[in-house]
Amino acid sequence: MRPREEGRRPLRRLYLLASDFDQTLSFNDSGVVLSELLGTSGFHEKVAGLARINLVQQGGELAYLLLHDPEYRRVRREHLVEVGRRIRLKHNIDRLARILADGIEGHHFAFYVVSAAPEEVVQSALAGIVPPDHIHATQFRYSESTGEIESIVRVAAGYGKVAAIDDLQRRLGVGGDHVVYIGDGSSDVHVMLHVNRLEGYTIAVSEAEYLAPIARRSILSDDALSVLVPLLEDIAGWNPVRIRALFERQGLQIQEWDKIRTDILTIRGRGAMPVAAEEAVRRA
8 A cells, every 4th residue: 555645635525515595504585685775665474475476586676676666666786785794694604614624634625606695785795705706696787887686687586596506516516415505495396305305404493384394404594614513423423522622722612502492283172173273164
């Protein structure tokens, strides 16, 4: 056997790690911050209305409003850039990006952001943390004369996220079992099901009713470094002592680490009617 060349770095297994943006890396929804900037109310009601009639894919509601709603048609590129500056990010995203880039003892995670939020918002919010070419978000085409949004180039929502993951997987040349996706809401269901089917790894950072049962792991924290815990445990095979030591080397301490499983139950008496049906009978 040939001796390993002196100073040669051991081979590291490459993984694609893709994360959602709104409420996964941030505390705020881009649409809410944009509405505050414009002085416009009723954003949540409009999104709920679009969801009820299934007019657009979940997560793509803001893109639809920017193209069709009179109150949002006045948005220009500079508004979206300013929204990104106002977005409140979760703690330590910069440290997360550095640790992933440096690699974790035999594992390298190529960090990408895949989001239905406007590209200008995500790039502005993550400037200096995630390179622009590692951000796949909703793209618009703007009028050269007026600056208004003319059309949508792509929307990274619903199946659009699946297409983005497939494209990144091909470009990086990684197998499906080396794909990791992190998300927080119902707009991530399609892509998580897709990654699970590929035998990849999915992490939910919320207890969303339709997401947590799909994800391989769920973790709740206001610190972006928290997603390292399932990566280190389930992919790198670290034990809690090594994980705590890594955080301590970053000058951080895991104060509370509760492993819980959340069950969502609705319990009624035998033969009891659902509330809506009971109310209908009462009114009749």
